[in-house]
Amino acid sequence: MPANIDFRPVILAGGSGTRFWPRSRRARAKQVLALDGERSMIQQTVERLKPLSGPESAWVITNEFLAAEIADQLQDVPAAQIIEEPAARNTAPACGLAAFLIERENPDAVLGIFPSDHVIGDEPRFLKILQKGIKLAAAGDNVVVLGIEPTRPETGYGYIETGDYASDETVLRVRRFTEKPNLNKAEEFIAAGNYYWNSGIFLWSARTLANAVREHLPETAPLLEEITAAHGTPKFAKVFQALYPKCENISVDYAILEPRSAKGEHKSNLYCLPAEFDWNDLGSWASLYEYQLETRHRGDGDGNVADSDGHLTIQGANNYVYSPRKFVALVGVENLVIIDTEDALLIAHRDHSQDVGKIVKELGQSGRTELI
Numbered sequence: 001m002p003a004n005i006d007f008r009p010v011i012l013a014g015g016s017g018t019r020f021w022p023r024s025r026r027a028r029a030k031q032v033l034a035l036d037g038e039r040s041m042i043q044q045t046v047e048r049l050k051p052l053s054g055p056e057s058a059w060v061i062t063n064e065f066l067a068a069e070i071a072d073q074l075q076d077v078p079a080a081q082i083i084e085e086p087a088a089r090n091t092a093p094a095c096g097l098a099a100f101l102i103e104r105e106n107p108d109a110v111l112g113i114f115p116s117d118h119v120i121g122d123e124p125r126f127l128k129i130l131q132k133g134i135k136l137a138a139a140g141d142n143v144v145v146l147g148i149e150p151t152r153p154e155t156g157y158g159y160i161e162t163g164d165y166a167s168d169e170t171v172l173r174v175r176r177f178t179e180k181p182n183l184n185k186a187e188e189f190i191a192a193g194n195y196y197w198n199s200g201i202f203l204w205s206a207r208t209l210a211n212a213v214r215e216h217l218p219e220t221a222p223l224l225e226e227i228t229a230a231h232g233t234p235k236f237a238k239v240f241q242a243l244y245p246k247c248e249n250i251s252v253d254y255a256i257l258e259p260r261s262a263k264g265e266h267k268s269n270l271y272c273l274p275a276e277f278d279w280n281d282l283g284s285w286a287s288l289y290e291y292q293l294e295t296r297h298r299g300d301g302d303g304n305v306a307d308s309d310g311h312l313t314i315q316g317a318n319n320y321v322y323s324p325r326k327f328v329a330l331v332g333v334e335n336l337v338i339i340d341t342e343d344a345l346l347i348a349h350r351d352h353s354q355d356v357g358k359i360v361k362e363l364g365q366s367g368r369t370e371l372i
Contacts, residue, residue, distance in 0.1 A: 018357035022344035099209035121278025147196025153186035158198035174270035289320035
């Protein structure tokens, strides 16, 4: 990557990770847990970007519950660059705020938007593709998204419809973005062969993103600019608290990428780089089980995966167990997720692991906030 490109990672870490309850809580969400190895998901995110940009250049957008833990885990990231949202407003205001903050330092800086909870395999290949995307984003008013080749008709991801090749046969123009289709539509996308999963990893200059927010979110942009003007001053916390909740609650996909793609693939300057590396967003206990089984080869001969103080399985198969303090015995059960923590026990069928978040909602409604 040319030395004259100023690359700034922006890491989105505002989620509550409810689908990993009871391990994940408001103050211990998925991104600060070590689900894959000894280091947390957000520590791995920062670490894998070091060859392109050190932690001192990173920005983190998080929330009041996670900010202290993230600051403790990421001590090389300047405290002023860990931004604590006073209210959840989805990804468009978060990305927009980062763009305005960085634009005033260097409008030409390339922002990389990264979710904080992804698993990336083959990191050298990941960095090579990222370098290509950074160069493309720096070359003009371009937006680059990393697309994941789909392996199944997944309904929990957004999709990118691609069109013609652009400058070479590794860069595709984007026709449109589609958020979380139903199963029939997802099957159509897979059959078409020109659709990719939206990884949520975007590259664009600070100027490009800031101007896109000004164009597509004209009521939110002035609020973010006023917040930016206060950053680094004694009144920042008060201004942030007062104005940020007034921002539109919308994703960057809906707010900016979909309207931009409506211009047509040859006018929108939207590009997709197919991600030729292993990727997993570990979106549920079932996906963590599959990742541990297929990628980490953690299973026993019957497909059971256990993170526990020992386990014994008799006539049982395809279960996932997390119980670091207890021995677990399974007899005659299949396809279960069993998660044991100090104050809660979850037992669910793997096929229903996406519904675990509903438990957190019910707990909140019933006043059991000590469990969330």
